[in-house]
Amino acid sequence: MVPVPRIERREALHYMGWHGAALDDALLGQMDRAEQQLTENVRPHLIARRFSLRNGCPDGTEYVPGGSDICELLAECHSVILMAATLGEAADRLIRRSMLQGGSQGFILDAAASAMIEAVCNAWENGLRKHVREENGYLTDRFSPGYGDMPLEDGRKICNILETGKKIGLTVSASNIMLPQKSVTALIGISDKIQKHRPAPCEVCSARGTCALAEGRNHR
Numbered sequence: 001m002v003p004v005p006r007i008e009r010r011e012a013l014h015y016m017g018w019h020g021a022a023l024d025d026a027l028l029g030q031m032d033r034a035e036q037q038l039t040e041n042v043r044p045h046l047i048a049r050r051f052s053l054r055n056g057c058p059d060g061t062e063y064v065p066g067g068s069d070i071c072e073l074l075a076e077c078h079s080v081i082l083m084a085a086t087l088g089e090a091a092d093r094l095i096r097r098s099m100l101q102g103g104s105q106g107f108i109l110d111a112a113a114s115a116m117i118e119a120v121c122n123a124w125e126n127g128l129r130k131h132v133r134e135e136n137g138y139l140t141d142r143f144s145p146g147y148g149d150m151p152l153e154d155g156r157k158i159c160n161i162l163e164t165g166k167k168i169g170l171t172v173s174a175s176n177i178m179l180p181q182k183s184v185t186a187l188i189g190i191s192d193k194i195q196k197h198r199p200a201p202c203e204v205c206s207a208r209g210t211c212a213l214a215e216g217r218n219h220r
Protein backbone atom coordinates (compact mmCIF):
# COMPACT_ATOMS: atom_id res chain seq x y z
CA MET A 1 0.00 0.00 0.00
CA VAL A 2 1.11 3.62 -0.64
CA PRO A 3 0.17 6.69 1.42
CA VAL A 4 -3.16 8.41 0.68
CA PRO A 5 -2.18 11.80 -0.77
CA ARG A 6 -3.91 15.18 -0.51
CA ILE A 7 -6.01 15.95 -3.56
CA GLU A 8 -5.08 18.86 -5.83
CA ARG A 9 -8.34 20.85 -5.70
CA ARG A 10 -7.95 22.36 -9.14
CA GLU A 11 -7.32 18.89 -10.57
CA ALA A 12 -10.61 17.62 -9.11
CA LEU A 13 -12.41 20.70 -10.38
CA HIS A 14 -10.99 20.15 -13.86
CA TYR A 15 -12.49 16.65 -13.84
CA MET A 16 -15.84 18.35 -13.14
CA GLY A 17 -15.39 20.57 -16.21
CA TRP A 18 -14.57 23.69 -14.19
CA HIS A 19 -12.56 26.36 -15.97
CA GLY A 20 -11.68 29.06 -13.53
CA ALA A 21 -15.13 30.35 -12.51
CA ALA A 22 -15.76 31.63 -8.99
CA LEU A 23 -16.31 28.84 -6.42
CA ASP A 24 -19.04 28.84 -3.78
CA ASP A 25 -18.65 27.60 -0.21
CA ALA A 26 -21.26 24.87 -0.68
CA LEU A 27 -19.23 23.26 -3.48
CA LEU A 28 -15.97 23.64 -1.54
CA GLY A 29 -17.67 22.00 1.45
CA GLN A 30 -18.82 19.08 -0.69
CA MET A 31 -15.27 18.71 -2.03
CA ASP A 32 -13.87 18.63 1.53
CA ARG A 33 -16.39 15.91 2.40
CA ALA A 34 -15.50 13.90 -0.71
CA GLU A 35 -11.80 14.05 0.10
CA GLN A 36 -12.48 12.98 3.69
CA GLN A 37 -14.67 10.05 2.56
CA LEU A 38 -11.95 8.86 0.18
CA THR A 39 -9.12 9.35 2.66
CA GLU A 40 -11.00 7.27 5.25
CA ASN A 41 -11.83 4.44 2.84
CA VAL A 42 -9.31 3.95 0.02
CA ARG A 43 -6.14 1.84 0.12
CA PRO A 44 -3.99 2.90 -2.83
CA HIS A 45 -1.54 0.39 -4.33
CA LEU A 46 1.21 0.93 -6.85
CA ILE A 47 3.62 -1.39 -8.64
CA ALA A 48 6.52 -0.46 -10.93
CA ARG A 49 9.37 -2.25 -12.72
CA ARG A 50 12.40 -0.86 -14.50
CA PHE A 51 13.68 -2.29 -17.78
CA SER A 52 16.60 -1.53 -20.05
CA LEU A 53 15.44 -0.42 -23.46
CA ARG A 54 16.35 -2.56 -26.48
CA ASN A 55 15.19 -1.15 -29.83
CA GLY A 56 12.61 0.97 -28.03
CA CYS A 57 11.16 -2.01 -26.14
CA PRO A 58 11.47 -3.15 -22.48
CA ASP A 59 14.27 -5.73 -22.59
CA GLY A 60 13.30 -9.30 -21.72
CA THR A 61 9.62 -8.77 -22.60
CA GLU A 62 7.69 -9.21 -25.84
CA TYR A 63 6.03 -5.86 -25.32
CA VAL A 64 6.31 -3.34 -28.16
CA PRO A 65 4.85 -0.02 -26.95
CA GLY A 66 2.11 1.01 -29.38
CA GLY A 67 2.09 4.14 -31.55
CA SER A 68 4.73 6.64 -32.66
CA ASP A 69 4.33 9.16 -29.83
CA ILE A 70 5.81 6.82 -27.21
CA CYS A 71 8.71 5.97 -29.53
CA GLU A 72 9.45 9.68 -29.82
CA LEU A 73 9.18 10.12 -26.04
CA LEU A 74 11.64 7.26 -25.39
CA ALA A 75 14.01 8.14 -28.24
CA GLU A 76 16.83 9.40 -25.98
CA CYS A 77 16.20 6.92 -23.14
CA HIS A 78 18.28 3.94 -21.99
CA SER A 79 15.64 2.61 -19.61
CA VAL A 80 11.88 2.61 -19.12
CA ILE A 81 9.67 2.06 -16.10
CA LEU A 82 6.31 0.38 -16.42
CA MET A 83 3.94 1.34 -13.60
CA ALA A 84 0.39 0.72 -12.49
CA ALA A 85 -1.58 2.18 -9.59
CA THR A 86 -5.09 1.85 -8.23
CA LEU A 87 -7.24 3.33 -5.46
CA GLY A 88 -8.85 -0.09 -5.09
CA GLU A 89 -12.47 -1.27 -5.05
CA ALA A 90 -13.41 0.85 -2.02
CA ALA A 91 -13.33 4.01 -4.15
CA ASP A 92 -15.61 2.48 -6.82
CA ARG A 93 -18.05 1.29 -4.14
CA LEU A 94 -18.12 4.71 -2.46
CA ILE A 95 -18.85 6.47 -5.77
CA ARG A 96 -21.48 3.94 -6.83
CA ARG A 97 -23.29 4.18 -3.49
CA SER A 98 -23.24 7.98 -3.56
CA MET A 99 -24.47 8.07 -7.18
CA LEU A 100 -27.44 5.86 -6.18
CA GLN A 101 -28.35 8.32 -3.45
CA GLY A 102 -28.76 11.03 -6.12
CA GLY A 103 -27.63 14.66 -5.87
CA SER A 104 -24.18 15.89 -6.88
CA GLN A 105 -22.01 14.25 -4.20
CA GLY A 106 -21.43 11.13 -6.32
CA PHE A 107 -20.22 13.24 -9.22
CA ILE A 108 -17.90 15.22 -6.92
CA LEU A 109 -16.58 11.99 -5.35
CA ASP A 110 -15.86 10.61 -8.82
CA ALA A 111 -13.87 13.71 -9.77
CA ALA A 112 -12.05 13.74 -6.41
CA ALA A 113 -11.12 10.08 -6.84
CA SER A 114 -9.72 10.78 -10.32
CA ALA A 115 -7.64 13.57 -8.84
CA MET A 116 -6.54 11.29 -5.99
CA ILE A 117 -5.18 8.54 -8.25
CA GLU A 118 -3.30 11.26 -10.17
CA ALA A 119 -1.90 12.51 -6.86
CA VAL A 120 -0.76 8.97 -6.02
CA CYS A 121 1.11 8.79 -9.35
CA ASN A 122 2.57 12.31 -8.96
CA ALA A 123 3.91 11.52 -5.48
CA TRP A 124 5.52 8.32 -6.79
CA GLU A 125 6.99 10.17 -9.77
CA ASN A 126 8.48 12.88 -7.54
CA GLY A 127 10.22 10.23 -5.46
CA LEU A 128 11.45 8.49 -8.60
CA ARG A 129 12.79 11.75 -10.00
CA LYS A 130 14.89 12.31 -6.87
CA HIS A 131 16.23 8.76 -7.11
CA VAL A 132 17.08 9.05 -10.80
CA ARG A 133 18.79 12.42 -10.28
CA GLU A 134 21.14 10.67 -7.87
CA GLU A 135 22.31 8.58 -10.80
CA ASN A 136 22.53 11.71 -13.00
CA GLY A 137 19.48 10.67 -14.95
CA TYR A 138 16.44 12.55 -16.23
CA LEU A 139 12.82 11.43 -16.53
CA THR A 140 10.49 11.90 -19.45
CA ASP A 141 6.85 12.80 -18.89
CA ARG A 142 4.62 10.00 -17.65
CA PHE A 143 2.78 8.54 -20.66
CA SER A 144 -0.36 6.40 -20.43
CA PRO A 145 -2.31 4.24 -22.90
CA GLY A 146 -4.87 6.48 -24.60
CA TYR A 147 -2.43 9.42 -24.69
CA GLY A 148 -1.53 10.58 -28.22
CA ASP A 149 -1.64 7.58 -30.56
CA MET A 150 -0.96 4.95 -27.89
CA PRO A 151 -3.72 2.30 -27.99
CA LEU A 152 -5.74 1.53 -24.84
CA GLU A 153 -4.75 -2.12 -25.32
CA ASP A 154 -1.29 -1.25 -24.06
CA GLY A 155 -2.84 -0.99 -20.59
CA ARG A 156 -3.55 -4.72 -20.61
CA LYS A 157 -0.02 -5.50 -21.85
CA ILE A 158 1.51 -3.43 -19.03
CA CYS A 159 -0.78 -5.11 -16.47
CA ASN A 160 0.21 -8.57 -17.73
CA ILE A 161 3.93 -7.82 -17.45
CA LEU A 162 3.51 -6.37 -13.94
CA GLU A 163 1.02 -9.12 -12.89
CA THR A 164 -1.21 -6.39 -11.46
CA GLY A 165 -4.18 -8.71 -11.03
CA LYS A 166 -2.30 -10.87 -8.54
CA LYS A 167 -0.18 -8.10 -6.98
CA ILE A 168 -2.48 -5.06 -6.62
CA GLY A 169 -5.93 -6.34 -7.67
CA LEU A 170 -5.98 -4.38 -10.93
CA THR A 171 -7.34 -6.07 -14.06
CA VAL A 172 -8.38 -4.87 -17.54
CA SER A 173 -11.71 -5.92 -19.10
CA ALA A 174 -12.15 -7.21 -22.66
CA SER A 175 -13.15 -3.66 -23.66
CA ASN A 176 -9.99 -2.19 -22.04
CA ILE A 177 -11.75 -0.82 -18.96
CA MET A 178 -9.50 -0.93 -15.90
CA LEU A 179 -11.04 -2.54 -12.81
CA PRO A 180 -11.08 -0.94 -10.23
CA GLN A 181 -11.91 2.12 -12.29
CA LYS A 182 -9.73 4.64 -10.46
CA SER A 183 -6.53 3.14 -11.80
CA VAL A 184 -3.64 4.20 -13.99
CA THR A 185 -1.03 2.42 -16.12
CA ALA A 186 1.90 4.29 -17.59
CA LEU A 187 5.44 4.27 -18.93
CA ILE A 188 8.15 6.74 -17.99
CA GLY A 189 11.55 6.90 -19.63
CA ILE A 190 15.00 7.47 -18.09
CA SER A 191 17.67 9.30 -20.06
CA ASP A 192 21.14 10.75 -19.56
CA LYS A 193 19.89 13.92 -21.24
CA ILE A 194 17.47 16.56 -19.94
CA GLN A 195 14.03 15.85 -21.42
CA LYS A 196 11.41 18.27 -22.76
CA HIS A 197 8.18 18.31 -20.72
CA ARG A 198 4.52 19.14 -21.43
CA PRO A 199 3.63 22.63 -20.15
CA ALA A 200 1.69 22.65 -16.85
CA PRO A 201 -2.05 23.23 -17.51
CA CYS A 202 -2.04 26.69 -15.93
CA GLU A 203 0.86 27.82 -18.12
CA VAL A 204 -1.25 27.50 -21.26
CA CYS A 205 -4.70 28.23 -19.84
CA SER A 206 -6.85 31.11 -21.16
CA ALA A 207 -8.41 31.60 -17.69
CA ARG A 208 -5.01 32.10 -16.03
CA GLY A 209 -5.46 35.86 -15.58
CA THR A 210 -8.66 35.61 -13.57
CA CYS A 211 -8.61 32.11 -12.11
CA ALA A 212 -8.46 31.98 -8.30
CA LEU A 213 -6.74 28.57 -8.34
CA ALA A 214 -4.13 29.31 -10.99
CA GLU A 215 -0.77 27.73 -10.16
CA GLY A 216 1.44 30.19 -8.28
CA ARG A 217 -1.49 32.12 -6.74
CA ASN A 218 -2.37 32.02 -2.99
CA HIS A 219 -5.73 30.27 -2.57
CA ARG A 220 -7.89 28.63 -0.03
Ligand code: SF4
Nearest residue numbers: 020202205208211214
Ligand atom coordinates in the same frame (compact mmCIF):
# COMPACT_ATOMS: atom_id res chain seq x y z
S1 SF4 B 1 -5.59 28.69 -14.59
FE1 SF4 B 1 -5.03 26.62 -13.98
S2 SF4 B 1 -6.43 26.11 -12.32
FE2 SF4 B 1 -7.29 27.85 -13.38
S3 SF4 B 1 -8.72 26.97 -14.88
FE3 SF4 B 1 -6.74 27.29 -15.88
S4 SF4 B 1 -5.67 25.33 -15.69
FE4 SF4 B 1 -7.35 25.34 -14.21
